Each structure stands twice: as C-alpha cells, then as structure tokens.
Amino acid sequence: MNKVMFGRFIPGHSWVHRMDPRAKLVLCFLYIAVIFFANDFWTYLVMTVLLLASVVASAIPLRVYIHGLMPLFWLMIFTVLIQVFFGAGGHVYWQWGWLSVTQNGLNSAGVILMRFVLIILISTILTFTTEPLEIADGIESLLSPLRKVHFPVATLALMLSLALRFVPTLMDEAEKIMNAQRSRGVDFGEGGLRQRIRTIVPILIPLFVNAFNRAIEISTAMEARGYQDGENRTKYRQLKWRRLDSWSLVIYMVGLSSVVALRYFI
Amino acid sequence: MAIIKVEHLNYKYSNSDTQAIDDVSLEIQTGDWVAIVGHNGSGKSTLAKLLIGLMAADSGKITIDDQELTPESVWQIREKVGMVFQNPDNQFVGATVADDVAFGMENRSVDRDTMVTRVNHALEQVGMLDYKDREPANLSGGQKQRVALAGIIAIAPKILILDEATSMLDPRGRQAILQVIQQLKDDLNLTVLSITHDINEAANADRIVVIDDGHFVEESTPSELFNHGKQLVEMGLDVPLPEKVKDALQERHIAVPESYLDERGLVDWLRTSRLNK
Amino acid sequence: MATDITFEQVNYSYQAGTPFAVQALKNINLQIKSGTFTAVIGQTGSGKSTLIQHLNALLKPSSGTVTIGDQVITNETNNKHLKPLRKKVGMVFQFPENQLFEETVLKDIAFGPQNFGVSEADANELAKRMAGEVGLDESLLSRSPFDLSGGQMRRVAIAGVLALEPEVLVLDEPTAGLDPRGRLEIMQLVTRLREEQGLTIVLITHQMDDVADYADHVLVMGHGELLKQGTPREIFSDPEWLTAHQLGLPSATRFAYELQQAGFEFETMPLTVSELADEIAPQLGKGDDRHE
Numbered sequence: 001m002n003k004v005m006f007g008r009f010i011p012g013h014s015w016v017h018r019m020d021p022r023a024k025l026v027l028c029f030l031y032i033a034v035i036f037f038a039n040d041f042w043t044y045l046v047m048t049v050l051l052l053a054s055v056v057a058s059a060i061p062l063r064v065y066i067h068g069l070m071p072l073f074w075l076m077i078f079t080v081l082i083q084v085f086f087g088a089g090g091h092v093y094w095q096w097g098w099l100s101v102t103q104n105g106l107n108s109a110g111v112i113l114m115r116f117v118l119i120i121l122i123s124t125i126l127t128f129t130t131e132p133l134e135i136a137d138g139i140e141s142l143l144s145p146l147r148k149v150h151f152p153v154a155t156l157a158l159m160l161s162l163a164l165r166f167v168p169t170l171m172d173e174a175e176k177i178m179n180a181q182r183s184r185g186v187d188f189g190e191g192g193l194r195q196r197i198r199t200i201v202p203i204l205i206p207l208f209v210n211a212f213n214r215a216i217e218i219s220t221a222m223e224a225r226g227y228q229d230g231e232n233r234t235k236y237r238q239l240k241w242r243r244l245d246s247w248s249l250v251i252y253m254v255g256l257s258s259v260v261a262l263r264y265f266i
Numbered sequence: 267m268a269i270i271k272v273e274h275l276n277y278k279y280s281n282s283d284t285q286a287i288d289d290v291s292l293e294i295q296t297g298d299w300v301a302i303v304g305h306n307g308s309g310k311s312t313l314a315k316l317l318i319g320l321m322a323a324d325s326g327k328i329t330i331d332d333q334e335l336t337p338e339s340v341w342q343i344r345e346k347v348g349m350v351f352q353n354p355d356n357q358f359v360g361a362t363v364a365d366d367v368a369f370g371m372e373n374r375s376v377d378r379d380t381m382v383t384r385v386n387h388a389l390e391q392v393g394m395l396d397y398k399d400r401e402p403a404n405l406s407g408g409q410k411q412r413v414a415l416a417g418i419i420a421i422a423p424k425i426l427i428l429d430e431a432t433s434m435l436d437p438r439g440r441q442a443i444l445q446v447i448q449q450l451k452d453d454l455n456l457t458v459l460s461i462t463h464d465i466n467e468a469a470n471a472d473r474i475v476v477i478d479d480g481h482f483v484e485e486s487t488p489s490e491l492f493n494h495g496k497q498l499v500e501m502g503l504d505v506p507l508p509e510k511v512k513d514a515l516q517e518r519h520i521a522v523p524e525s526y527l528d529e530r531g532l533v534d535w536l537r538t539s540r541l542n543k
Numbered sequence: 544m545a546t547d548i549t550f551e552q553v554n555y556s557y558q559a560g561t562p563f564a565v566q567a568l569k570n571i572n573l574q575i576k577s578g579t580f581t582a583v584i585g586q587t588g589s590g591k592s593t594l595i596q597h598l599n600a601l602l603k604p605s606s607g608t609v610t611i612g613d614q615v616i617t618n619e620t621n622n623k624h625l626k627p628l629r630k631k632v633g634m635v636f637q638f639p640e641n642q643l644f645e646e647t648v649l650k651d652i653a654f655g656p657q658n659f660g661v662s663e664a665d666a667n668e669l670a671k672r673m674a675g676e677v678g679l680d681e682s683l684l685s686r687s688p689f690d691l692s693g694g695q696m697r698r699v700a701i702a703g704v705l706a707l708e709p710e711v712l713v714l715d716e717p718t719a720g721l722d723p724r725g726r727l728e729i730m731q732l733v734t735r736l737r738e739e740q741g742l743t744i745v746l747i748t749h750q751m752d753d754v755a756d757y758a759d760h761v762l763v764m765g766h767g768e769l770l771k772q773g774t775p776r777e778i779f780s781d782p783e784w785l786t787a788h789q790l791g792l793p794s795a796t797r798f799a800y801e802l803q804q805a806g807f808e809f810e811t812m813p814l815t816v817s818e819l820a821d822e823i824a825p826q827l828g829k830g831d832d833r834h835e
Contacts, residue, residue, distance in 0.1 A: 177642055185658025520824055
C-alpha cells in the first residue's frame with residue numbers, strides 16, 4: 001500500500017540518524033542555498049561529493065534514494081525538455097519551426113536537472129533519517145527567537161505534532177470506512193471521472209465528520225488536562241547538540257564555502 | 267467531608283428541547299468511590315463535564331474541595347481533578363507514551379528533571395514503563411487507557427473522574443484498568459467518580475448514584491441497588507449474576523432470599539440450602 | 544441457495560512480498576454451514592478481523608481458497624467478479640455508525656441496494672422495511688443521521704447492511720460501547736434475523752455470555768491460527784485451556800465451578816443461567832419452611 005518513499009522515515013542508528021534535527025535542518029537549508037552558487041563542473045563536483053558523503057553517512061543504500069526520486073521522474077523530464085527546447089542562445093544544433101535545440105538550452109537543462117536532483121536528494125536525506133516529530137521539534141527550536149515578537153512558536157509546534165500524531169489514526173479510519181462502503185457495493189477506482197468523484201463522497205463525509213468529532217474530543221481532553229495556552233509551558237522533549245553535530249557543521253562549512261570560493265575567487 | 271458538592275444544577279444543550287441536567291444535587295465524600303449510572307443519553311457525561319467546567323452550567327452551584335467553580339477558579343479546580351474519557355485514542359495527545367504522560371505536567375510548567383522522574387514513576391505504576399518510547403498507533407485500547415492513568419498519577423490530583431473509561435475495552439483490558447484504579451485510589455487516597463455501564467465497575471463503588479433523563483433518581487449502596495433485579499437494565503446496568511440465578515430458581519419454585527446477595531453470599535446460601543434438604 | 548462457507552489452507556500476509564510482511568492468518572481450515580450462528584472469539588490482534596474480511600473478499604487469501612456458496616476466492620480472483628459476493632455477505636463492522644454519510648436516514652439505508660442495481664423507488668421501500676426491522680421510528684427517516692443518538696446511528700448502519708438482503712450477516716462486536724439495554728436489543732435483532740429469515744450469522748465477540756446464549760459453533764483464534772473449533776459446550780468444557788489463552792468462561796459456567804467447590808454436582812457443566820438452575824434446583828431444599 002505504502003509505495004511512496006518520498007518523505008518517509010527509515011529508522012536507523014547511523015551518523016545522520018543520530019544528529020540533532022536542528023543541525024540537519026540548518027545544513028539542509030544551507031546546502032540548498034549554496035546550490036544556486038554552483039555554476040560549473042568543479043562546483044557541482046564538490047556539491048555532489050558532499051551529498052554522496054551524506055548518503056553514505058546515513059547508512060541507507062543509494063538505490064533507496066533513487067527509488068525515492070521516481071515519483072518525480074516525469075516532472076524532471078518535463079522540466080528538462082522545456083529547458084532544452086526553449087532555452088535560446090549559443091550554437092543552434094537543431095531547429096523545427098519555433099522549436100530549437102541550442103547550446104545554451106542544453107547547458108541550462110543540465111544545470112536545472114542537477115539542481116533538481118541535488119535538492120530532492122538532500123531533503124530526502126533529512127526525511128529518511130529524521131522522524132517527523134523531531135523535525136517539528138527542530139523547527140520550533142530554530143524559530144524560538146521569534147517569540148520575542150510574540151509569534152506563537154510553541155502553539156504552532158504543538159499543532160504540528162498533534163497533526164502528525166493523528167495521521168496514522170486517520171489513515172486507519174479511512175481504510176475502515178472504505179471497507180465498509182466497499183461492502184455496501186461501492187467500486188473504488190472504477191468508471192469515469194464522474195463516477196469516481198461520486199465514490200469519494202461516501203469516504204470523505206464520514207472521514208470529515210469523524211475527524212471533526214475527534215478534534216472536539218481531543219480539545220476537551222487537552223483542556224481537562226490543564227492546557228491553557230501554548231506559550232507558557234515547559235517542555236519534556238529536549239534536543240541535544242552533540243560533538244557529531246559540530247563536526248558535521250564543520251565538514252559542511254568547508255565544502256560549502258569552497259563552492260562559494262570557487263565561484264567568486266578562482 | 268464532602269469533596270464534591272453539587273447544588274441544583276441545570277444544563278440544557280442549545281440544540282435540544284429538554285434539560286440534559288435537571289435540578290441535580292449531590293454530595294461526594296472525600297475518599298469515596300462513587301459510580302454514576304444511567305442509560306445512554308441520561309446526562310451522566312454531561313454532569314462530569316460540568317463538574318470541571320468543560321461546559322458552563324445554566325444555573326446551580328458546584329463546589330470542589332471547598333472552592334466554588336467559577337470562570338476564575340476553573341483552572342485551579344482542574345489542578346485537583348484528573349479525568350479519563352471513553353475513547354482511548356482521543357485523549358492521547360503525545361507523540362509517544364512518555365510525551366503523553368508529560369503533557370499535563372508541561373501545562374503546569376513542571377521543570378524538566380521532575381518530569382523525567384515522575385514520567386518513569388507513573389509509567390511503572392501502571393505497568394507501561396517498557397512502552398515508554400512507543401507511539402500510540404502501536405498500543406491497544408487498554409494500554410492507551412493505562413497511559414492516560416499514568417498522566418493523571420503524574421499530576422497527583424485529589425479526584426479521579428472516569429467517563430466510561432472502560433467501555434471501549436475488551437474484558438481483559440477492562441479488568442486490568444479497574445485493578446490499576448483500585449490500587450491508585452488506595453495509594454493516593456483518591457476520591458473516584460466513575461460514570462459507567464459496567465456492573466463490575468459499579469460493584470467496586472462505595473455508593474451508586476442513578477441518573478435518568480437528567481434527573482437524580484436515587485443514591486444507594488451497590489447491594490441496595492442490585493436488589494432492583496431486572497429494573498437495573500433500565501438504569502443502564504446489567505443484572506448481576508446472583509440476581510439472574512435467583513430469578514431462575516424462583517421460576518422453578520424455589521424460595522430465595524429477597525435481599526441482594528453477592529456471588530460469595532449466594533454460594534453460601536445455596537450450600538446451606540443444599541445441606542438442609 | 545445454501546451458502547456454506549469453506550476455508551481451505553488459507554494463509555494471509557499483510558504487505559506480502561515486502562520486508563514488512565506480517566502473517567496474519569496461518570493455514571486456516573474451517574466450515575460455516577448455511578443458517579448457523581458462528582461466534583469468533585480470541586484476544587485483540589488474534590486475526591479475527593482479518594478472518595472475517597475474507598468472507599466478502601475485502602481481503603483475498605495469499606494462498607489457499609475461500610469458498611462462499613458457489614463462489615471460489617483465491618489470490619488470482621479478479622476484483623471485477625466480487626460484486627455478487629458483496630451482496631450475499633453483509634458486513635457490520637465495529638462502530639458501524641462511522642460509515643453513515645447521506646443527508647437523511649432513508650437515503651443512507653437505501654444507498655447499498657442502489658449500488659447493486661436496485662431502483663431508487665425499490666431501495667426506498669426496502670429501506671423503510673429495514674428501518675422497521677431494526678426498530679427505528681418512521682419519523683426518523685427524514686432526519687439527518689448525524690442528529691441521532693449513538694445507539695440509533697448504529698441501528699441505521701445495521702439497517703443499511705440488511706437492505707442488501709444478504710444471506711450471510713457478519714458482525715464485528717456490534718454491541719461495543721452500547722449500554723446493556725442497547726446491547727440486548729442488538730442481540731435480539733440478530734437472533735430474530737436468523738430465526739425468521741434463516742440468515743447465517745458470524746459474530747465476533749468478547750462476551751462469552753453471548754457465545755453461550757446464541758452461538759451453535761465457535762471458532763477460537765490466536766496468533767493468526769484457528770486454535771480450536773466446536774460447539775460452545777465443547778469449547779467451554781476446558782477452563783484451564785481457556786485461561787491459558789486468556790479467554791473467559793460464560794458467567795453461569797464460572798459460577799457453576801464455584802458451586803462445584805461448595806459440593807454441588809453437575810452432570811454437564813451449564814452454559815446459561817437457566818441450565819444452571821435446572822441442574823441445581825433438584826439438589827436444593829424447597830426452602831418453604833425457612834423462607835416466605
């Protein structure tokens with residue numbers, strides 16, 4: 001049933017798994033920012049080496065990552081084709097009407113493809129090795145300075161963590177409702193678009209009603225347990241910044257700054 | 267001393283024509299276990315929600331531990347009360363077992379070191395320490411309810427309210443929960459208010475309050491109440507086995523004692539009756 | 544029109560062929576005769592729900608065959624041919640009120656038959672009849688199902704399954720969360736359907752008293768295996784075995800064992816209160832002189 005690998009967590013104890021989610025978020029963000037500085041073979045080489053090193057450090061086989069790229073395959077092909085046919089300038093290799101394949105077109109197609117793959121893979125490393133909840137904790141911690149301007153960071157984090165907590169419950173519920181409606185003669189995934197839309201209604205309405213009732217009960221339970229507002233609470237979950245996080249930061253900083261240096265100074 | 271005092275309480279849902287709670291008054295003594303029974307829709311759960319201000323009564327007065335329930339005192343009153351609801355899933359707010367136990371303490375700004383100690387202690391009390399890092403999706407209903415109880419142990423309230431807390435569990439899960447509650451009541455000197463349809467849960471109580479259509483009907487001891495025999499079904503309870511056996515014997519022209527006997531008592535009576543044949 | 548149900552060497556694995564595969568049913572062989580009342584018991588997670596989902600091919604066996612009437616279901620069975628089976632076997636899942644979605648009670652009950660080609664007018668007729676069958680007042684038919692009480696919603700859901708006019712009715716803990724009166728009403732309804740319309744009943748339950756009172760065949764599941772099957776009398780004749788598998792006895796039987804300790808003699812261990820009274824009444828004094 002769950003064939004989509006993109007965005008899924010794969011449990012493990014690798015270097016990357018053990019890292020603080022804040023470190024992973026920051027490094028992922030920096031990496032994506034620096035991708036846009038890369039402009040030639042050498043800079044892309046450094047970025048690729050950094051990525052492959054991270055893949056190795058995650059102890060998840062490369063083919064699992066490739067598998068994770070597959071759902072985006074057509075999107076990639078489409079983007080590349082657009083670049084190939086509509087990028088203008090440089091030597092013209094082939095022309096038909098208003099379509100042409102030019103040197104610049106090919107170049108920019110290559111660059112786009114490279115950026116696309118690198119960005120997806122680096123975020124996949126983050127999601128493969130970090131539980132959604134840890135990501136939520138990491139974001140909360142990184143955004144905490146915003147509390148000074150009365151931005152409800154903790155409330156948002158709690159909302160996010162509650163949403164994540166109830167994803168499996170609601171998936172379960174959806175499956176039960178589907179089974180019940182199948183038993184009442186509904187054929188899912190059959191017939192034309194109109195027919196299909198009609199079969200969604202007996203799923204969506206009960207699911208929505210159920211989720212709504214749940215939400216009311218959950219908020220009652222939270223209130224009964226003394227929840228008043230999100231901001232003035234202590235936190236049980238704590239993040240620990242360890243030496244391996246500092247080392248990862250150093251390695252990435254060396255790699256990423258060399259890319260910037262290659263672009264501007266050499 | 268009465269730890270919970272309800273005087274002339276009234277409540278009506280805005281979408282209904284009838285009173286959900288109609289002039290109910292009652293007192294619950296410190297350290298007692300009181301069961302509230304009544305068939306579905308009789309207003310029992312409404313009463314529980316009113317008690318800790320989850321809904322505001324239309325009129326009447328509620329006093330908990332010498333403090334009157336008002337919009338100002340509601341948070342202080344909730345500090346003193348732990349509540350377990352019917353649906354195990356819809357009160358499990360933490361991402362893992364430990365997080366859920368800590369939730370109530372986080373709300374009370376307990377410092378982290380204390381939380382860690384109390385989470386461990388509470389989970390040990392309910393026999394769930396081994397499941398500390400599990401996610402709720404991997405727990406049974408009974409285990410989730412035990413986690414809910416651990417969350418209550420961690421905040422050490424004076425009153426425990428069970429709102430049909432065992433009704434969605436299988437018989438084993440139900441029995442395990444009742445044992446934990448009995449243990450907690452003794453250890454922490456809790457006052458327990460349990461809203462229930464379960465005859466065993468009601469039998470555990472010191473007193474039983476019967477509610478019907480929002481009215482207070484009667485308050486009695488379990489054995490006085492169980493004497494009602496078949497009428498118990500109308501009160502939202504099963505007929506206890508000894509009453510069923512007595513009925514069946516009477517149909518076979520055997521004279522049986524009129525007063526309520528528990529199982530032990532009935533065995534004794536039957537043994538004597540057999541020997542006297 | 545007999546719809547006997549047969550399982551032959553049925554295995555089922557969730558997420559078969561992946562590293563996450565879990566075997567939920569192991570080599571199940573059983574038969575459910577048309578018109579019987581079969582109870583399925585076992586702990587939570589023992590495979591009961593997986594088992595009943597094979598009865599209308601919501602799940603198809605990973606290997607082995609399930610035969611329902613003249614329909615044979617194997618791993619290769621095409622999903623397109625399942626419709627007649629879905630009509631033949633009605634499913635009442637746990638908390639069935641969660642499947643309601645229509646604007647009115649009438650429409651919701653009539654939803655199922657229309658999926659099987661019954662005209663709207665006929666389906667509405669059927670819906671009214673079934674609403675009566677489950678004891679819903681006619682005045683409720685035009686109301687939204689979401690305005691009803693929990694017990695009424697459950698009866699609407701059951702009527703919606705009965706409207707398919709199934710030959711086999713499968714119920715997964717249909718009384719969970721109801722008060723004793725509601726439980727009794729549902730069980731009485733199930734018994735009546737069987738007696739008056741000859742429906743085959745398959746009931747998952749944790750209530751051993753219900754097993755003793757209503758079932759004539761019992762399947763005991765544990766860890767995905769069929770541990771034992773037989774009449775309630777056979778199943779409940781071995782209290783130690785039941786305890787070892789964390790299952791209980793009917794309350795009358797449990798009480799009879801206590802009486803046995805107190806000197807009473809039983810030819811056969813009673814399963815119900817009335818059997819219990821039949822056994823002990825002759826052993827008692829009339830008691831007239833001691834009691835009035």
